[in-house]
Structure formats: structure tokens, C-alpha cells
Amino acid sequence: DAKTTQPPSMDCAEGRAANLPCNHSTISGNEYVYWYRQIHSQGPQYIIHGLKNNETNEMASLIITEDRKSSTLILPHATLRDTAVYYCIAPVSNSGYALNFGKGTSLLVTP
């Protein structure tokens, strides 16, 4: 997979926006960026993915820089239930596109 770099941990106050950064400077033109999250004791859950354009769904927004070397996942109004590990993944074609998860960012949403 394209190497991704995420901060190991972040804090966010409940009700505020949580902005989770990810660097993927080796990503190539046809490789998507995916975000998953894992709430304690559960399986990973898909959040959002994108290629070039910014994306939004009911869970989050994804902002991808024009050069595609980095992206930011935005949880617009974080709640305590958003406390989880967030994974940024950029699978590459020559690895068969299977998802390989790194360490992710542990997000703590505080009251």
C-alpha cells in the first residue's frame, strides 16, 4: 500500500469538529484513499473514501489536497461515540488492492 502517516492520538471536545490528518505522499493517480474506524471491541467500520474530489456522507467529510499527497477526515460535530481508532488507507494496485491497516489515530472525544 501507499505509505500513510497519521498522528498516533488526538483529542477533541464533544460538539466540536474533529479534523484527522493523513499523509500519503507516495499515492499514485488511480489509488483511492479510504477511511475506516474501529470502536473498542468491534470490527472496523467503513467511513468514507475518495479519489480526487472532496467527499461527504452522513458520517464525515473527506478533504483531499489537490496534489493528493494528504487528506483530512472531518467529523463535523464529534460525539462521545466517535471515540475510536481511525485508519487512513491507500491500497495500491500492485499489492492486489487488499486493505492493509496501519496504526491509525486514536481519537478521544471528551465531554
Add this chain to the structure above:
Amino acid sequence: DAGVIQSPRHEVTEMGQEVTLRCKPISGHDYLFWYRQTMMRGLELLIYFNNNVPIDDSGMPEDRFSAKMPNASFSTLKIQPSEPRDSAVYFCASSRRLTGNSGNTIYFGEGSWLTVV
């Protein structure tokens, strides 16, 4: 849809015993993945199947581990003999297609929590 179903949810076994973990993927999904998660190593891809055929098993730790997919609705991950270092959460996941430039997503089960004593 019931989602990916795994069994057992929890298992405690003695070292040397055989362990079999089971998975039922989402109906219609062509890809099935087995992952292992530990505190030390995080979430690791062990093996994945396409249309019941193993495609990449490079993540399988050693010969004690084997995985099969006899049909589109069932897969097993077997550890024989089990060792304490195999203690982990084992996740099964499935998808319609691989990710990458198809923009696909994968769906995970709740995991099987294995403890080998």
C-alpha cells in the same frame, strides 16, 4: 442483510489444541478476508479469497495456520496446534470487489476473540 457472521465470538483453549474459526460472508460478496489483531502488531491481513480461491496467503504466520473456503457462503481459519502467542482477535471481512481503483468497501464481522492458555 445480516452482515458478516463469525463464530465463535469467544474461545479459550489450551495450548496444543486445534482451533477452528468460522465465517459466513455477506451474500453476493466475491471476496473474503481474514485479519488478526493484537496490541503489538495491530490489524494484520492473513489471507484473502476471490470466488472461493485463495489469492494471497502471504500474511499467514506459519504452517500451523490454514484457511479454506469450500463454498461462497462459508470459510474457516484453523490453527493446529495452537500456541499462547496465537491469542488475538480474528476478524473476517467480505466485499463485492477489491478496493483500490474500484472504490469498493469491505465489511467486517464482530471478530472471534481467541485466548490460548
